[in-house]
Amino acid sequence: MxxxxxxxxxxxxxxxxxxxxxxxxxxxxxxxxxxxxxxxxxxxxxxxxxxxxxxxxxxxxxxxxxxxxxxxxxxxxxxxxxxxxxxxxxxxxxxxxxxxxxxxxxxxxxxVHILEPRTREDFLQYSCELTLDPNTVYRYLRLSEGNREVTRVRKIQSYLDHPERFDCQPQVLCREGLSGRCYWEAEWNG
CATH class of the missing domain: 1.20.58 (Methane Monooxygenase Hydroxylase; Chain G, domain 1)
Incomplete structure (x- = not known):
């Protein structure tokens, strides 16, 4: 029943x-x-x-x-x-x-007339600070500067195991959820 x-x-x-x-x-x-x-x-x-x-x-x-x-x-x-x-x-x-x-x-x-950003100053109004998530960082990437900078290294980093960690590709997610218009600047060396 x-x-x-x-x-x-x-x-x-x-x-x-x-x-x-x-x-x-x-x-x-x-x-x-x-x-x-x-x-x-x-x-x-x-x-x-x-x-x-x-x-x-x-x-x-x-x-x-x-x-x-x-x-x-x-x-x-x-x-x-x-x-x-x-x-x-x-x-x-x-x-x-x-x-x-x-x-x-x-x-x-x-x-409404929406003006599309054209210059760096126009884009800066949409700028946001991103914090990288240590739970997702690939083991051959090192976080620094308060989790705002990432560097690819040859030596494996000793991060704790985490189910969200990338284990095949050198990638890391940010902690902030992004929606709407967002802008950030990245510096690339090497």
Whole structure:
């Protein structure tokens, strides 16, 4: 009896995971569509032909219809009331974002002019100090200067065993997680 219940729960879990994966795929498609529409909106001000502008504006500026929005249905056989409530709330939030925020985001993006860095001084605003991770350093590399400098050496270094250590290639990771724009300078000798 107990194993049957576990099996039923596993089957239900697999079904819900599959449904969630399909939902995620649909969300990704909707995001791609919104990005496509945003790109079209960015091109509209550059249109010389007034008729083409009006036709494009009608198709691009129209908010998604109720059939275009993601439909989330909750399986009535699942007795997770709290989960159902949260999913319904998330559905409402997603609909609000799709209806109201799309136009605001497009307008804001059209106003922003991002200047790409060209000189060293421009890049320095994205500079960051990196600390090398002694748990990942290859045994023929030596760390120094507070784990900010690495030197390739001929003599094997006596680092403690660690599952994250590189053991085939001379490499080392940094401790900091990097996201967005980052810039660092490296000095190479030899």
């Amino acid at each position: 107990r194993s049957e219940v576990k099996e039923l729960i596993r089957d239900q879990e697999k079904a819900e995971v599959s449904r969630a994966e399909k939902l995620l795929e649909r969300l990704e498609q909707e995001i791609a569509e919104l990005r496509r529409r945003d790109a079209e909106l960015e091109q509209l001000p550059h249109t010389e032909d007034d008729i083409h502008f009006l036709q494009s504006c009608q198709s691009v500026c129209a908010p998604p219809g109720p059939g275009d929005l993601l439909r989330i249905t909750v399986n009535p056989h699942v007795s997770f009331e709290a989960v159902s409530k949260h999913v319904s709330e998330l559905k409402e939030q997603l609909e609000d974002i799709c209806k109201g925020e799309f136009v605001k985001i497009s307008q804001t993006v059209n106003k």
